[in-house]
Amino acid sequence: MDGHPVVDGDLDDPLVRRASTVGHRMVMGPGEPALSEWAAAGLVLPDETAMMRYRLDRIADQLVLADVDGILLFDPMNVMYATYAP
Structure with missing residues (x-):
């Protein structure tokens, strides 16, 4: 710019x-x-890669259990938890 x-x-x-x-x-x-x-x-230091993998696996497992094909995350804390991105 x-x-x-x-x-x-x-x-x-x-x-x-x-x-x-x-x-x-x-x-x-x-x-x-x-x-x-x-x-x-x-x-x-914590293994951040392992922590991210754990979180993604946990989310995916819960989606399968709930028979849900996808999710929309709006809350910034949920987005950061799921994606490790602000």
Whole structure:
């Protein structure tokens, strides 16, 4: 768009740093202070791929049990649970 700065993945760019730390955003996965606390306690990060697979399998199983061919999700928490996307 004309007149708008281009923001790429350059972490040295102040706009990129600001976008990643300030304002409205959705953080997927744990963030600080959880990461530091887990590391200090000797805990390992959860396997997010396994967690997503579990959730999808659970949803699919429930759809089969209910004899439902599909679902529409409107609530943001339900969408994030099912798709792991904001």
